[in-house]
Amino acid sequence: MMALSTLKLKLKLKLKLKLTLTLTLHTHTKLKISALCSFFSTTTTHSNTLSHPHTLTAADAFISILTNNQQQPPFSPNSPSPHLTRLSPTLSPHLVESVLTRLPSWKLALSFFHWASTQHPYYYHTCYTFNAMASILSRSRQISHLKALAFDVPSSGCSFTPGALGFLIRCLGAVGLVEEANHLFDEMRVKGLCVPNDYCYNCLLEAISKDGGDVGLMEMRLKEMRGLGFEFDRFTLTPVMQVYCNARKFDEALRVYNTMQAKGWVDERVYSLLALSFSKWGKVDKAFELVERMEGQGMILNERTFCVLIHGFVKEGHVDKALEMFDKMRKAGFVPGISLYDVLIGGLCRNKETDKALSLISEMKELGVQPDVGILTKLLSSFSDRSMIMKLLDEIPKEQDYETIVLIYNAVLNGYVGDGLMDEAYNLLQVMINCESGTNEQIDNVFGLKRLVTPNTTSFNIVIDGLLKNGQLDLALTLLHDMQRIHRKPNISIYNNLINDLCNSNRLEESFKLLREMENSRIEPTHFTHNSIYGCLCKRKDVLGAMDMLKEMRSCGHEPWIKHSTLLVKELCDHGRAVEACNFLNNMVQEGFLPHVVSYSAAIGGLIKIQEVDQALNLFRDLCSRGHCPDVVTFNIMIRGLCKGDRFTEAENLLDEIVMRGLSPSVVTYNLLIDNWCKNGSVDNAMALLSKMSGEDREPNVITYTTLVDGLCRAERPNDALSVWNEMQSKGCTPNRIAFMALIHGLCKCSRPTAALRYLREMEQKEMKADSFIYVALLSAFLSDLDLTSAFEIFKEMVDSGSFPESHDKNYSIAIDAILKFSKDDRTSSAIRVLTEEGKIPRHCL
């Protein structure tokens, strides 16, 4: 880099002095300063401007030899045509360039190009002949030859003007040879064969942008440019923006766009580029806005851009914008082809904008474009209205082949199914099934169509799917039999959907029957088929069946889904069968399926549930040796188990282990520890952890606060509980009914029933209903407070809201005691009698 800038400095200096000295840059190459510093971009085609009649004649001579030689190829290695050999002393770069551009094939041109270079000592290639050749190879996309040529240029020692280098780089860029372009650029500079100028850089950037765009490379070249003191212009920034667009670097692309906008460099190309990118990013509104801005400046998109945008807009579901664009396109004088109509009508059908779709159809016809079967089936698929169907069927040219008619019927079936008209779909399918035995009238009754067709597999697929979605499994199953009766082979999709639905209805035996049936008819079950059945077995807790299915899956190479295996483990564990669950996981391993850490976590939780904490710990420790690492959730499950077993030290050690393994404790982890401390009388530890949480970016949640409110009330610190409550709300954490109940219950335990009642009212205002134990807690607290009136008020609310504790509830006896108290007191005894007579209190209470 240093050497380069010195060189540049020297050159500038010498230019200033207007010296015409030659400068030795390379051992073999002498360059004229004027050539080196030419800042003009020069294209190869000098042939048009050749001025020497002599050269023209010579070129004609070469071309006629090269193209009229039918006896033998002109360049067979050992015997070049004697005519050519005779002419070879006249070779000059101008002549070669002229011949090259006029030869009819790249092959001939390349042979001639190579031949000319061997005519030493009379001839050397120049940048113009190299570029003429490169241009031919690039246009005919002869990538490997072009690559070889680009590789040869630096070692040929031929010097290039910056314009020539830029041209060559563009040839490379046009066929995606970006690496080669970069290599060439650097080599030419290092070897002193060219001093690249801003034009060269612009060409290089353009090449980079063509290849999807390597942002790092592009930014490096930009930095280089700036370092060399080159100004950026529109030809610099357009490819830069394109690279950012391709890389989805939204902000950077916009920044470049804004710069260009400020400089007035935004042209059609830039607008189109950005609009297309916006469309690709799903920002249809922005894309549209750009197009309008463009129009405001009197610019028009080209046809291709219109098409791509319309397709993109429809794909993003913005059919309205697509239609507006379509309108603009026609106003710009472009005639849309049928594929645009197809995509627009497809989009309108998806949106159920059937009127607009139909008006497009009439517009097409006015323009003399006949809607094809593809468009008509799209429309039919979205209609279930009989007269509409008839009208559309009228559009179909009569001479359609059989397959096409089936396609059209299937579209009608799709239309019915889409609108949930299963009876219509089923009946039409039945008419089709019976078409061979039925009469023409039958089908005329349906649509006035003369042609009779029998349904194909797709027809059945459509109706069966519709019936399944509509909960008509049994009717769908009869269609499977209809298929077999008329010898239509069900496909995998039909089998899979039926089996899946049977499994969801717990009709396992029938699923198996279908599975065997498909195997017999040589339709291979997929992993979906097997997993449907496996899932059903898991839900049933059928361990043996699940194992058998796993064996079958093994033989097909189908993986069981994690959610199913985990469900089985969980179901077993929920019923206290954790040991069986563990055995099942071991058997899975035996079958060669490594269960997921989630399934193992469920099993560990199950062992803890049956108080086998040591077994749980063993499994937890085993996980790593089985190729798994426990994650934070597994740790949480284990921590809870240890806490439940009063093994606090081990639990806290696990917390350290989480950190040691590079995991980080989750909010749940902290909640568990807080709960543990609260229950063990170390509320202050718990409070300390609360303040630590925010610092670690683990924001406390409603469970954290609820746990602490409960803990503080247990520690007889109602005021602290209330301040935690307030802190929770000030942090924007909304209490749920469990939180309210914890606070109300806690305040009651702290003999603060009046405060507690206020929160019950707040809770009720938020339309949350308290459980009966809350009423009982308030009731007891008021009674201990000897506030019989408030106690009775709560009691009455409890009775009225149907929250009287059940007889097996431990609060039942408290309620009964309260009734006795109320009966004995004059202030309340009559009211109790009324309630009893109304049947609101169990009569035997008295």
Place this chain on the structure above:
DNA sequence: ATAGGGTTAG
């Protein structure tokens, strides 16, 4: 027609 699962509070 197809991933996704296991843990915490009254």
